[in-house]
Amino acid sequence: MAEACEFCASPGGPVLWQNDSCRVVRVDEPDYPGFVRVILNRHAREMDDLQEAERAALMSVVFAVEAAVREAMRPDKMNLASLGNMTPHVHWHVIPRFRDDRHFPNPIWAAPQRDRGPPHAEREQRAAGLAAAILRRIAG
Amino acid sequence: MAEACEFCASPGGPVLWQNDSCRVVRVDEPDYPGFVRVILNRHAREMDDLQEAERAALMSVVFAVEAAVREAMRPDKMNLASLGNMTPHVHWHVIPRFRDDRHFPNPIWAAPQRDRGPPHAEREQRAAGLAAAILRRIAG
Numbered sequence: 001m002a003e004a005c006e007f008c009a010s011p012g013g014p015v016l017w018q019n020d021s022c023r024v025v026r027v028d029e030p031d032y033p034g035f036v037r038v039i040l041n042r043h044a045r046e047m048d049d050l051q052e053a054e055r056a057a058l059m060s061v062v063f064a065v066e067a068a069v070r071e072a073m074r075p076d077k078m079n080l081a082s083l084g085n086m087t088p089h090v091h092w093h094v095i096p097r098f099r100d101d102r103h104f105p106n107p108i109w110a111a112p113q114r115d116r117g118p119p120h121a122e123r124e125q126r127a128a129g130l131a132a133a134i135l136r137r138i139a140g
Numbered sequence: 141m142a143e144a145c146e147f148c149a150s151p152g153g154p155v156l157w158q159n160d161s162c163r164v165v166r167v168d169e170p171d172y173p174g175f176v177r178v179i180l181n182r183h184a185r186e187m188d189d190l191q192e193a194e195r196a197a198l199m200s201v202v203f204a205v206e207a208a209v210r211e212a213m214r215p216d217k218m219n220l221a222s223l224g225n226m227t228p229h230v231h232w233h234v235i236p237r238f239r240d241d242r243h244f245p246n247p248i249w250a251a252p253q254r255d256r257g258p259p260h261a262e263r264e265q266r267a268a269g270l271a272a273a274i275l276r277r278i279a280g
Contacts, residue, residue, distance in 0.1 A: 081221035
């Protein structure tokens with residue numbers, strides 16, 4: 001537990017799935033329905049700070065979540081990233097990308113390529129199936 | 141092999157290390173000495189398209205490279221990302237980040253936070269030791 005660490009102090013979003021070592025949370029980002037984060041429960045700064053077994057266990061969740069997001073959202077591309085410059089507590093961004101999304105083909109952190117459109121009703125609906133898809137993939 | 145795929149048609153940069161399944165290349169980006177990419181040799185679109193053993197083998201290289209870059213560059217933070225929106229051929233960005241780098245604490249794809257300074261002579265020198273550090277980590 002690190003003082004003043006956002007991901008030690010709070011879940012970081014609505015929890016879709018969790019076990020003893022990590023949790024999967026929904027990211028509240030209107031431009032990106034289906035965007036989730038996989039957050040290590042204990043405080044560690046870098047993937048390189050994890051023991052091999054812990055790292056492998058975390059990545060098996062990340063890739064199960066990638067598969068679940070891909071299945072539920074049917075995106076044009078999946079993006080995975082572990083950055084942590086602002087919150088140096090190991091976490092992975094798992095982001096479904098669409099050709100017509102706000103930043104495509106750039107990363108979501110780059111300058112927008114187009115205006116925010118109307119809410120993505122169909123994508124929001126698909127995202128509602130994410131918790132079930134994650135559970136299936138992790139159980140399977 | 142996919143037609144018109146940049147990473148099928150060319151190595152993607154000076155090769156620092158390689159085996160049958162992937163290669164590690166230096167990225168020519170003056171703002172980011174020590175930035176490397178790990179590129180899967182065969183064409184695959186998503187990590188999710190890899191079989192589990194192939195995925196695990198690739199990630200063991202990615203994490204060995206992360207450790208080597210951290211050791212050689214001594215950055216403030218490591219960033220890892222697999223995006224592929226422009227070149228949908230599995231590859232990982234492994235980026236050493238420094239508090240005074242051009243975009244910190246934002247991702248390197250975001251708007252710059254500060255002007256480009258003079259060349260980072262000391263960091264360029266550290267980056268010259270990367271191939272040796274990668275070899276040690278992967279052999280180890």
